[in-house]
Amino acid sequence: MIKAVIFDLDDTLYDYEYSHERAMLILRDYCVKKFSISVEYFENSFNKAKDIVKEQLGNVGASHNRMLYMQKFLEIIGEKSSVYALELYNQYWNAMLETIETFDYVMPLFQKLNNLEIKIAILTDLTAHIQYRKIKHLGIAEYIDMIVTSEEAGREKPDKKMFDLIIKKLSLKPHQMIMIGDSYRKDILGAEAAGIHGILYDKKEDNVIIKQCLEMIKIESEKE
Ligand SMILES: [Mg+2]
Numbered sequence: 281m282i283k284a285v286i287f288d289l290d291d292t293l294y295d296y297e298y299s300h301e302r303a304m305l306i307l308r309d310y311c312v313k314k315f316s317i318s319v320e321y322f323e324n325s326f327n328k329a330k331d332i333v334k335e336q337l338g339n340v341g342a343s344h345n346r347m348l349y350m351q352k353f354l355e356i357i358g359e360k361s362s363v364y365a366l367e368l369y370n371q372y373w374n375a376m377l378e379t380i381e382t383f384d385y386v387m388p389l390f391q392k393l394n395n396l397e398i399k400i401a402i403l404t405d406l407t408a409h410i411q412y413r414k415i416k417h418l419g420i421a422e423y424i425d426m427i428v429t430s431e432e433a434g435r436e437k438p439d440k441k442m443f444d445l446i447i448k449k450l451s452l453k454p455h456q457m458i459m460i461g462d463s464y465r466k467d468i469l470g471a472e473a474a475g476i477h478g479i480l481y482d483k484k485e486d487n488v489i490i491k492q493c494l495e496m497i498k499i500e501s502e503k504e
Pocket of ligand 1: 289291292461462463
């Protein structure tokens with residue numbers, strides 16, 4: 281019997297790629313104007329900053345922290361991070377959060393899971409603070425029973441530690457859960473290695489996910 285469905289957040293509940301690209305353009309235009317630099321210099325310096333932060337930290341939640349990207353970027357272009365880092369961070373996230381909205385399948389599926397008294401959880405790579413802000417902006421906070429971020433777990437998907445933590449927090453057996461996510465390697469292989477059923481989400485086929493999820497719930501309930 282399925283008792284919980286765990287969702288990835290970025291590119292599974294909303295279009296991360298679209299919102300991120302839009303926010304990066306707004307940040308780029310802001311920096312080009314503010315620091316009188318070229319688009320190319322902005323892009324090279326920002327990408328370099330991101331690479332350095334990721335390399336320094338490895339696969340942990342903080343490696344996605346935009347505040348660290350802004351700080352390193354400002355260090356590279358020779359501007360004071362103490363003056364500008366927070367401003368750039370807010371430029372990016374405000375632009376990003378303004379545009380995010382749930383994919384079409386999300387609210388109908390959440391309603392159905394609620395009716396079936398199946399718990400809804402989120403298992404996501406990134407820092408807790410910003411993922412909580414996204415959940416609020418998406419208007420789904422009331423539906424979510426449990427959240428685990430990679431910042432909390434100290435590891436990123438597909439590390440088993442992430443999955444073990446959500447299993448423990450939900451007090452369920454792995455086979456009582458379904459994981460839905462857009463990354464085959466992180467979400468599906470990670471879930472299956474922990475004994476959780478996996479369903480790959482593809483935003484180009486948004487309409488099939490409800491059917492797939494309800495079918496799996498039905499198959500699992502008939503097994504008992
Ligand atoms: Mg994702």
